[in-house]
Amino acid sequence: MPDIVTQNIELIEKVYRGFDQQDVQMVLDVLDENIEWNEAEGTYWHADSPYIGHQAILDGVFAKIAEDFDDMRVIPDRIVGLGKTVIMQGRYQAKSCRRTGRPLDAQVVHVWDLHDGKAFRFQQYVDSYHVSETMGLNTVQHPN
Secondary structure, eight states, rough: OOHHHHHHHHHHHHHHHHHHHOOHHHHHHHEEEEEEOOOOSSTTGGGGSSSHHHHHHHHIIIIHHHHHHHOOEEEEEEEETTTTTTEEEEEESSSTTTOOOEEEEEEEEEEEEEEEEEEEEEEEEEEHHHHHHHOOOOOHHHHH
């Protein structure tokens, strides 16, 4: 029988397979029904964080991302297990933002906390400036 670290890594790998296959149910199967989902500060989707539960995530995050981006992908570079916590370092990539037509390629880190075979907390860290810039939402003017 695999140890807890291996089991938790395998669960989170399942989440990313679900994202890759656009199989929302595969993703939800790993999430506790009362999961606390935190989007990164400075992102378009952060305003309503934390999202609590499956329906809040579906409506407040997944549906909005699908509205905003064509062919959005999470590309894990590495997944590290730390007991009951699993960290994914990777990239968000999308063919284009529907508002601007710009492609997305941004660094991201996800921190997952698990208990009894379910993820009960999620924290996203992302290059929010780059995401906002891609979406045409930045209003900050930088000197040349």
